[in-house]
Amino acid sequence: MKKIKTAIFLSGEGTNFKSIYDTCLEKNCPFEIEIVISDRRCKGYDLSKSLNKKTYIFENCEKITFEKKTNMVLKQNQIDLICLAGFMKILSEDFVKKWNKKILNIHPSILPLFPGLNTYKKVIQYGMKIHGSTVHIVNSKVDSGPIIAQSAITIDDLDNEISIEKKLKKSEHYLYPIAIKKYVIKTFFKNNKNSLKIEKNKYSNIIYSI
Ligand code: GRF
Secondary structure (H helix, E strand, C coil): CCCEEEEECCCCCHHHHHHHHHHCCCCCCCCEEEEEEECCCHHHHHHHHHHHCCEEEECCCCHHHHHHHHHHHHHHHHCCEEEEEECCCCCCCHHHHCCCEEEEEEECCCCCCCCCEEEHHHHHHCCCCEEECCCCCCCCCCCCEEEECCCCCCCECCHHHHHHHHHHHHHHHHHHHHHHHHHHHHCCCCCHHHHHHCCCCCCCCCCCCC
8 A cells, every 4th residue: 555655844843743653653554644844943843853853944044945846855855745733834825726725734723712922821711621722734724724623632720731731742642643544544545444443542631533
């Protein structure tokens, strides 16, 4: 089976990248990480290098230059799908159009609630008792494309931004790889739905809809 060549874009810690990387080591994973692109020197960039992934950094450049360089390496490496994993640049409409329905993102809220930055802060300000993450297709509006999968966690009175982030990331590390698998199978392997195995009970305090 041909594996779908994926590019990861990141700007931060890279913990979601690592969970996707681990999933790709599974024998029947329908996609593989071909390259990693970063727009800055960050932990995720260092991690990718240490895992011997083909890693590119295009830093301190205007969006137009970043996207030009990026498009070149995406083409060179025959990339099929882009997964944003903590990538902090907003991609241009042209770029998103060119990669129509081939860019996925994970956002730390149950969209359409709390698009944009500082979701943990907002969740606390509103006194939310439930929070979560969303994997969606990227379209030209920020954090608003079609939803692929969501997860939810509970928040209690003792939680703060740090503890919420920790819980949420743990759920993301499960959610994002499965959501990518689901999307890849649906989009690229329409007739081979059997390969999607969902281990629903891995983390008992998290609920998912995939
Ligand atoms: C995640 O919480 C994700 O939802 C958001 O950025 C964060 C990236 O974390 N888009 P990491 O770099 O994968 O640790």
